[in-house]
Amino acid sequence: xxxxxxxxSIIIGGKQTSISLEDSFWSALRExxxxxxxxxxxxxxxxxSSRDRGNLSSAIRVFVLDHYRDCAPSMVTRRFIARRNVERxxxxxxxxxxxxxxxxxxxxxxxxQRELGWLQGIWSCTCPHLDIPDLLGAAAENxxxxxxxxxxxxxxxxxxxxxxxxxxxxxxxxNFDRQSVEQFAIVREGDGxxxxxxxxxxxxxxxxxxxxxxxFRSLRFWTRAIGIRAIQTTPVLSRSGKFIGAFxxxxxxxxxxxxxxxxxxxxxxxxxxYLFSDLPLPxxxxxxxxxx
Numbered sequence: 001x002x003x004x005x006x007x008x009s010i011i012i013g014g015k016q017t018s019i020s021l022e023d024s025f026w027s028a029l030r031e032x033x034x035x036x037x038x039x040x041x042x043x044x045x046x047x048x049s050s051r052d053r054g055n056l057s058s059a060i061r062v063f064v065l066d067h068y069r070d071c072a073p074s075m076v077t078r079r080f081i082a083r084r085n086v087e088r089x090x091x092x093x094x095x096x097x098x099x100x101x102x103x104x105x106x107x108x109x110x111x112x113q114r115e116l117g118w119l120q121g122i123w124s125c126t127c128p129h130l131d132i133p134d135l136l137g138a139a140a141e142n143x144x145x146x147x148x149x150x151x152x153x154x155x156x157x158x159x160x161x162x163x164x165x166x167x168x169x170x171x172x173x174x175n176f177d178r179q180s181v182e183q184f185a186i187v188r189e190g191d192g193x194x195x196x197x198x199x200x201x202x203x204x205x206x207x208x209x210x211x212x213x214x215x216f217r218s219l220r221f222w223t224r225a226i227g228i229r230a231i232q233t234t235p236v237l238s239r240s241g242k243f244i245g246a247f248x249x250x251x252x253x254x255x256x257x258x259x260x261x262x263x264x265x266x267x268x269x270x271x272x273x274y275l276f277s278d279l280p281l282p283x284x285x286x287x288x289x290x291x292x
Contacts, residue, residue: 126170130162143275155176156248161199166188208254
């Protein structure tokens, strides 16, 4: 998604109003307006009149993300379709004898493999030296999908600690685009991410509104472009207290995290701990949650 901010003037209620949005959101608004046979100005006017409070730009971002989330298939479905495409093109390529047709099928197969490569099994690219078994990685992917669905989150991520490079490695995600996956494939000390804070504190970090959490203001350029307003990150510890990694849920709207959600996160942390308990990682201790 293009993160370049552009300011444009829109007529709302007969008055000219300046709105700053990433170029990708302007493009999305034009596309939605065409689908609904209306104009961008009328679409924004409707949003402005229906919002209860808050910044209009933020309301537009949430509207666009909600629109495409409702239209888009789930992460499970996207992985399924990508796998089937790979299998289909491999099967067709195996029986095709025409040279020109084979070239086209090879191109389609390569594109399908690249698509599948950032939807699942990304640990083979982000941390091949950790030798994470495919069955274990797939189980972690499925668990992260369930977390995102159960908590009504919009995105999710799972990272494991790589002691050899002192970095967190992304091994699974839910609903992020390829650019975000590549950007956060490796999180090193000093990057200032929520995951790093959870790692250092060895405690859950709850960011109820990143626009108000100055400690994470350096992340706002990215969160605004993606449409993230709230984040929870929970560290995963082994039974002996070793830091294994962290999982995160990301939300398009600000959140007030409940006791039930916190209990669920603790439960999921135990599940991830069980999956990755054999990884040789450094000893840590657990402390109370941090709310930003």
